[in-house]
Every structure is written in structure tokens, then in C-alpha cells.
Amino acid sequence: MEPADELLNDQASLELDADPMRLNMGPSHPAMHGTIRMVMDLDGENVINLDVQPGYLHRGFEKSCERGTWAQVFPYADRLNYVSPMLNNVGWSLAVEKLLGIEVPERCQYYRVVLGELSRIADHFTCNGASAMELGAFTPFLWLLKVRDWVWDILERETGARMTHSFGRIGGMAAPPTATFKDDVRQLIPEIYKVVKETEIMLLRNRIFLDRMQGVGVLTKEQALSYGCTGPVARSTGIPYDVRKDHPYMVYDRFDFDVPVGEDGDNWDRFMVRLEEIRQSVRIIEQALEQMPDDGAVNVDDPRIVYPDKSEVYTTIEATIAHFKLVMEGLRVPRGEVYSFTEGGNGELGFHIVSDGSGTPYRVRVRPPCWYNLAASREMLLGGMIADIIPTFGSVNMIGGECDR
């Protein structure tokens, strides 16, 4: 008998330590996307206590907003949820416009809806693709992310940037839609449907995928409400709350679309809700393209709010002065306090802003949907296995930029 076997036969030396083991996961863990630290107590492979510690991507978003002009927040807002920056841009525009008491022209509203829904499609594809990748399926990840690339191609043609567009403006958008915008998006629509179908074929009958997703990371309806969950995480538990439906902003009340809800609040439901929401987003885009006017102004007609046309800035003194004042002093937003909320990629994205009547925000509070979804992730992970942390954390879709600000 080999010495090692003798060691194995000696039962006394196999007594394992019964104390719980404390394990640090993160802040930079290769299996988790997002910079976050989890300190957990393990009993064997079961998580018996968990402390989720965010903050590693904190860069003072709210403080930074308090020293620039209202328009200078757009680049920061881009970097909140950097997977769907257009939704943040539009959210910030709407918040300031609510305080200003203006409404952008209809063409711009439709333009914002279409760009926003394209961003949401990219966001959900990224999340679902990453969920599959974390369970070892690398092909679906690449398969789904190619749609994000197609969406980004369109956004690049429209905005000039693939990821952080900074395309929103207070009182409009940085540029009107390009001539081929509608055709480009219409060409993409059947491709998106096709990839959603292919995703279902690839994953939904895969035994491994089912076992890792179904019944894992369960969140109840009461917990979701109590933790302040919104978006796909809340809808997966059966709460039919969608800001686009419950508190319609822009032109969302003119579209016919459904709010998918789950039943169990597990990883599977979160995955399926996102997948179905892609379809609903495409439905919204189809209707919005139909209703969107082909010409007309995109920006509000108010030189105190909107930058003058570049050709005029370079040729007339009035426009030069207006441009200079808007850039250096910023537009004046009347004194007041407002909470404006939209449906972001992960749920209710709220901007609670206070103005003291100057060209600089007095206080900007962003209500990041991830923040509360992540707080609830403790309930999903506690009592589960350590290996389930990866898919559950992936399906919560915590985006560090938005969560830690």
C-alpha cells in the first residue's frame, strides 16, 4: 500500500475543520463582471453569511455634477450604466427639462425612444450573453454580442461614438437623425428577432443551463418590493412594474407593448424576462419608426437653452455670444426640486435634482436601479451554493459605474 493510501485509511487524520470558512470574493474576481467584494462565511459549499461590499468604482458622480454646468453632466451620465448610455442621457435630459418646464418636439421624442430602445436591446443581450458565458457557454456570448455590435454600428452612425455617446442635450439631441436612420433600424429588426430565436434554440433546452438557472437565486415578491428592486429583477418576481407603462413619459403611451413578468424570481425568470423584453423593445421600435415624422425640428426653439447652429456661431456675433454664455455659464434652470424617473436598462433610473436658480446643479442624486437590486442579491445568494453566486450575480446585472457612481 502506498503511503498516501495509508493516510486516507487513517480516518482520524481526515477530520475536517467544522468551523465556517471565511472567504473573500473580489473586489476583482475573474469570474464576476463588476468590481465588488463579497465576504462570505461558508459551511462546506453553502453560503451561510454574506456581506456584499460595493464602492470600488466610486468616483464621485454626484459631487462632480455639483461643480459643472447642467449640460456637463451628460458625459458623466454616459458612464453610469455604460452598457446602455443613451438611456441615461435621455433620463438626464428629461429631468432637467421637467425642471425647466419644456417639452422637446415630437420628432425628437420618437428619436429618443428609438435610440433608447436600441440601447436597451444591447443592454439585455449583453446581460443574457454574459449569463450564458458564466455557465461555460462561450458561443452564446459571442452570438448575442454580435447584435450589440450591430446596434452600436447604428448608434455610431447617429452619434459618432460607439459606447459613450454624450448625445443627449437639454431641449433636444446633439444632431437630427441621419437620412438613412429609419432604413438602418428597419433592416436590423428581422436580424434581432432571428438572434432571439436562435438564443432560445441554443440555450432553453440545454440541461446544464436549465439546472443552473431554474430555482437558483430565488427572490420573492415581498423581498423585491421591500428592497426597492425595479426593472427585470422586480418583474421576474411577478411585479408588473415598468415605468414606461405605469408612468408613461415621452410618447410611450402611444405604443402597444406588453410587460413580461416572471413567477418564481429565479435566474431563469430574470433571463426570460430580459429575452422577452428584447422582443417588446423591437415592437416599440417598429411602431415608433412608423409614427416618427420625417422632418421637423429636433431641438426646442429657445436660444437660452439650445446651442446655436455651428455655422452661425462662426459667422454671427449674436450666435457667438450665445454659444459662449451657454458654454461658460451654462443655461439657467429655475429654482426648484424635481424627481424624474425613466425605465433604464436595469429598472427605475431616477434623477432627483435640486436647482438654486444658477447655471450649476445644487444637488444631483441619481437613483441607480442596480444599487437596490444588488442589495437584494444578498437574499438570493444566502443559503445557496458558492458556485451559484456566479450565475445569480450575473443575472442581477450589477453595473459598477451605475451602482457605485
Place this chain on the structure above:
Amino acid sequence: MSQAVVDRLSTELGERILETSDAFGEHEATVAADAWVEAARLLKEDDALQMDHFIDLTAIDYPERASARFDVTLTTRSSVSGQRVRLRTRVKEGEKLGTVSGLWMGANWAEREVYDMFGIEFRDHPDLRRILLYEEFVGHPLRKDYPIDKAQPLVPYREVSDIVKLPPFGIEEGQPFARIDWEARLAGRDQQVSPAIGVQQGQRRTLSDSEAAEQIQARIDARRAAEAAEEGSGK
């Protein structure tokens, strides 16, 4: 948002509702700080209100306001009726506010963030630690009197009992070829930029673990001696 919720709060709490507002269609009630938890409990548990969906809790700093420095706002929604309402209170500096984390779990992190950013403490909070910043951080950055370009002191390595480590590695860790033989380098014997190539070409002598330990210890001793000498001459 709903006016009915604000009306109900007003009838229940009477004079402790200081003011109400419906600016921008957002219904809001301001309560006295001592009625904060009571008002929140009413929102959550009253059969007519049932504001069971936590939305947000945050603070606003008004350092020049004489009466009370901070505004704390709580936004809630009812999953039953879809109504939304915002509750507001005013807190003096140093005054503790009751926690609502027993009513909505989401308030736990929100209150930790308010504590972290504004320094408002919450009474009976189960776990009031900093959440976005680290525990050695000095000050509360979202206060208006915190300068945005303020530098923070360098935090020393935390003392952890039963773990012995030298920053950034323990002596026995890391790649041996990356340990630079500084004596050789300063004397001009080691000209290679890349430690790995230096080892390959035989120009660099790879330090053994014990040698590296000795060198590190020698450097520590030299620094301590220099510090001691400096202190002695300072006196």
C-alpha cells in the same frame, strides 16, 4: 403621485406634518424629525396607503439654513394602487434620525449611503457602516463644505492579526526573477531593463528567498536607523 396619500398623512399626523407640496405633480409631505419613523410606518402599514415599494432615500445639504441643516427625503410607491409619495424631514447637524430600515429592507443601504456621504446618523440602524467609501475616509464628501479637490491621508496597511505580510508581497511570494538585485544594478553590473531577460542571459543573479528576505530586512533596518538618527538630531 397622489394627493390622497398626503391628505391621509395630514389627517393622521395633524400638526406634525409641517407642510405639503405638489410642485411638478410630485406629492410631498414634510414631517417633523421626531415623527419621521411614525409617518413612514403609516405609509407602509396603513391599509389605505400600503406604500410597500421602497424607491429611494437620500439627503440634501443646506449648510446656510439656520433651522436645520439637512433635508432627508424618502420616496415610496404602492404596488397595490400605484401611488407615489415623497416624505421629507429636516435634520439638524449631529441630530440622529430614526431608521426606517425595519420597514423597507432597501432603506438599509440607502441610510448607510446617506451616513457615508452626509454624516447623518440613524438611530437603531442594524449595521451603520460606510458603504461606498472606506472606513478611514475623513469627512463626508457630499456636504457642501467638503472641497471637491480635498486630498485624503494615506491609509497605512491595516493590522490583521494572525496574518503576517510585507507589502506588497510576503518575502516568500512573487516571482524570484522580479526581485531586483539593487546592489548589482547600482554598481552597473546589471544593465538589463527586463528582469526576465536578465535572468535568461545570465546577467542577473536571481535572489534566493532567504537572500531577498535578508535584503528587505536590511533595508528596513537601515530606514529605522535613519529615522532614529533624524529624531535624535531633531531633539
